[in-house]
Amino acid sequence: MHFARTLAATAVTVALTAGAAAHAAISDDAVKIGILTDLSGTYSDLAGPGVVVAAEMAIADVGGKVAGKPVVLLKADHQNKADIAANKAREWGDVEKVDAYVDLVTTSTALAVMEIAKQNQKVVLISGAGSSRITNEDCNPTTVHWTYDTYALAKGTGSAVVKEGGKTWFFLTADYAFGQNLQKDVAAVVEANGGKVLGAVKHPFPASDFSSFILQAQASGAQVIGLANAGSDTTNAIKAANEFGVVQGGQKLAGLLVFISDVHSLGLPVAQGLTLTTGFYWDYDDKTREWSKRFFDKTGKMPTMVQAGVYSSLMHYFKAIEATGSDDGPTVVKKMKETPVEDFFARNGKIREDGRMVHDMYLAEVKKPAESKAPWDYYKILRVIPGDEAYLPLAESKCPLVKKS
Template sequence: MPSISRRNLLRAGVGFGAAGALGLPAGAGAQARTRPLRLGVLTDMTGFYSNIGGPGSVEAVRMAVEDFGGRVRDLKIEVLQGDHQNKPDVGSGIARRWIDEQGVGAILDVPTSSVALAVQALTREKGVVAIYGTAASESLTNEECSPTGIQYVYDTYSIAHVTAKATIADGGDTWFFVTADYAVGHALEKSVSEVVAASGGKILGAVRAPLGTVDFSSFLLQAQMSKAKIVAFASAGLDTVNAIKQAQEFGLVNGGQRLVGLLLFLSDIDALGLDAAQGSLFATSFYWDADEGSRAWSKRYFERMRRMPNDVQAGLYSATTHYLKGVQAAGPVGIDAVRWMTNNEVTDFFAKPGRIGRNGRLYKDMYLAEVKKPSESKGRWDCLKLVATSPAGQSFKSEADSKCKVRPI
């Protein structure tokens, strides 16, 4: 019998990226052609980042599937969820089982950059689509890019450029970092430090806080003693929430220092409360109250989750919809769907508009947000002021400057 290429198996609908691993016997084609298109939301369901992605990410993907009609190319769409516990081995293990045993065609969200990089290596090998919502590492669209990998919401480069440039322009030219001692914390500090230096600012110091730190007192004391105008938290999730809350208690803001959360989210502001978070600056790609379109979609999300969405959740809805359009137009083979996604503009309440570059980066406008004072807020979710817009071309590293060499799309 002549050999059958993996690509031809995929075009026949076998496994949507995992047919070779499944080893389907002769005669299994009819069953495989009716297999659902499965999307796996791989996220942190209970840990440090569960309020950023977690159940909210799963629900955003489900909303997109429902709004698409629940089917694509006459195939039922199913959404799976997995908790990677912020561990690369756990995350890659779940992803491998999904691909090899359940024929998952796309994996979405993937908080924690170390987990995302492990999943990137696996999906690159398997030819499966990976769409990153929460993962921030710029490496995903740079030296560790993949032909089927897409980083959709933000990255360390955009966070650094949007936040640092605007803050320095407003007089915040001396910085001190409280950095989470893991990959993305280090990447954020490095990226922001480069922008600060290039913009004429100075770094007065930095401290490393272990992931999951509860007591930040010693780190905040050093930040306070530095007299830096800006105290930047290169961390995310509960680490950032706890650090900012304790910084307010230590009197850093009352003493004239300004707090910058480099990976801060609407869900974090809600957890902190405006008393603790007021005046904090951070970069975001979406705010629910920005315009009529964002308000309309966010109201629907709120009816399901009883909380407003952050930029990760809005981005995952947009990404899922764009991916399903790609499958509808080009078929379920990962590279074909991604090629369609790259060659067609994203126009919706999230991107308005956006385009996916040949390095796998979604290029769209970013915003600098400032947390409102309690006296400025009209209600629980009325938290932010969008004080500056950063155009897509200035927010993200250009395709020409990317080290990505493996996307022949």
């Protein structure tokens, strides 16, 4: 009798646990991915439709299913506006039951969506946005910042240029969260290495005519003109600098965030010699080449680090869902943080408690036209920057999730 009772109790317990497990499993019988990116504006070449292609590749590579449930892809154009991104994210969370917000190019949109994720516990996989605030003072438990950030750019390009003798700096800064953050991070690196910031000009975002700002930078007499902006702002600034003879005048340009799409649109004659930091280069080794060729076959372009990062982050996300059998935000992100990241994109990758995916970064120089052997053969990798050196040390983090011993 006693035995029978125990058996019955066990059966009930098992049934209950199984029920709970089923409850924790995939919600709404689908894993829903919502891409929020710039599909038509300034950043649509470095992110945009290419990000959608990368996500589709990731979904195809898991056979369209994760943990036995279909993966559904939604996409929307946030037009680089925080309010549009936030409204869409809220709608997707409430109505469409999206499980993860992906990409978010432009820092202001990323911060806005992270605010919503704080309430609805959805996963945020950021690839496009760059501000180091995302995993520093504004960090949140379900956000993972994948590809790069302003700290790593500053650390890579900033310290390399100062070491080459570029001691005095003048910044052209895009007048919004990302630009200001990038300038701040680079200025800190410059000063820590014994350099000096002579001045800065905040330009409207986006701006088209940079000649006036370039003249101010020339007049400052700084050895280095740091471009704390991105996309078409960077290309237009480089073009104006080229036209006004900045390099011939003995000053050096430092593109603090340069994507391969920018170099492609400028052409090597104008872009040659630029030093830059990137999280990914298609021609780095066999693994990067193999994936990038597949991407190229679909788009006719080589991937930017943002696009490659989206694929990589989604694959890692899918793996975590597969392993936990759940698409619950905190559960999945916990698993993602436990699992090392090692794929074509990330070398020695790991996601820290602040949400930063730390991986090796590359210091590169844009080739001279004569050195480029094939289309898209643009970069010489000068140095691999180990992840722990590239990203903000946890000891200096202001993120409340980081437990200080």
